[in-house]
Amino acid sequence: MRVLIIESEVAxxxxxxxxxxxxxxxxDVALDGRSGLARAFVRPYSAIVVDQALPDxxxxxxxxTLREDGAHSPVLMLTGVGAESAPSPSAEGTGADDFLPRPFDASDLLTRLRLLLRRNRIHKEPIIRISDLTIDTDSHEVTRAGRTVALTGREYTLLEALAAQEGRVLDREAIQERVWLDEDSYSNTVDVHIGVLRKKIDQGHAEKLIHTVRGLGYVLRRGGVGMDGVEHTQLAHH
Known part of the structure; x- marks a missing residue:
């Protein structure tokens, strides 16, 4: 699992x-808020640890900003010295999932982070619906327009990774981490599996769901863009 730390204090x-x-x-570490936010939009993280009082x-x-854009990574916010562990009413609307007051030691943060990750898995919606595609994350059953789609274990994991980040581009590195659980797989391995998955999910359907964004990666979203499933524009934000 990959975690993003956004903290201006280097030590x-x-x-x-x-x-x-x-x-x-x-x-991954970002030492200021703006670069941290940019990183968070580049790839989906298992969790984000962010300082409440970053200077910029x-x-x-x-x-x-993350929640408004639809990013679902759980966020652990580090609060000021002497702050109560429970979030204040004004902080509840920020989208942070948990709060850790200073001072804390490494074991405190690790325990809170593991609980946050566990809670996020437990409360994940069991059914993902995107257009006429349905994914049951408990049984791993996939249907498109009411018809069952037979997938291998690797193909299912790849589809769920894309669907869980609907509308957001996953680059090859992120896919390798989530599906192959490493960063050493050849990039064409991802391309080959995407090609097979696209045939199983999109072939015979007017609406294409799996798209290639040139130079960036792959995205699962509603709305077709042509027979090749390739988008020729870059991301419009961040």
């Missing part, structure tokens, strides 16, 4: 990164 960011890496997390772009604004 604290390094301590958190070291602790998470020792516990087998993959970690506060943690609350980052959370609101």
């Amino acid at each position: 604290l960011a390094a301590t958190i990164r070291r602790s998470l890496r020792e516990n087998r997390f993959k970690v 772009l506060g943690g609350e604004e980052i959370c609101r």
Whole structure:
């Protein structure tokens, strides 16, 4: 699992990164709010740890922007020294999923982060519906326009990864991490599996759901863009 840390204090960011890496997390670090927000839009993270009081772009604004754009990564917000562990009424609307007051040690953060990840998995919607595509995340049954689509385990995992981030582009690296659980697979492995999955999901349907965004990756969303399933424009935001 990959976690994004958005923290302007270099020493604290390094301590958190070291602790998470020792516990087998993959970690990206942004030392300011704007670059952290940009990173969060590039790839889906298993979780985001963000400081509430970043100097350039506060943690609350980052959370609101992520939620308004439809990003679903759970967010753990680090609050100020002496703050209560329960969020204030004004903070509840930020979109943060949990709050960790300073001071804290590495074990505090790790425990809170693991609980947040577990809760996020438990409360995930069991049924994903996108247009006439239905994905049952409990039984792994997939239907398109009422007809069952037979998928291999790898194809199902790839489809669910795309569907869980509906409308957001996943680059090859993110797909390799989520589906192949590594960053070392050849990029054409992803391309080949996408091609097979596209045939199973989209072939014979006027509306195409799986699209290639040139230079960026793949996206599952409503609305066809042509027979090749290729979008020739870049992302419009961030």
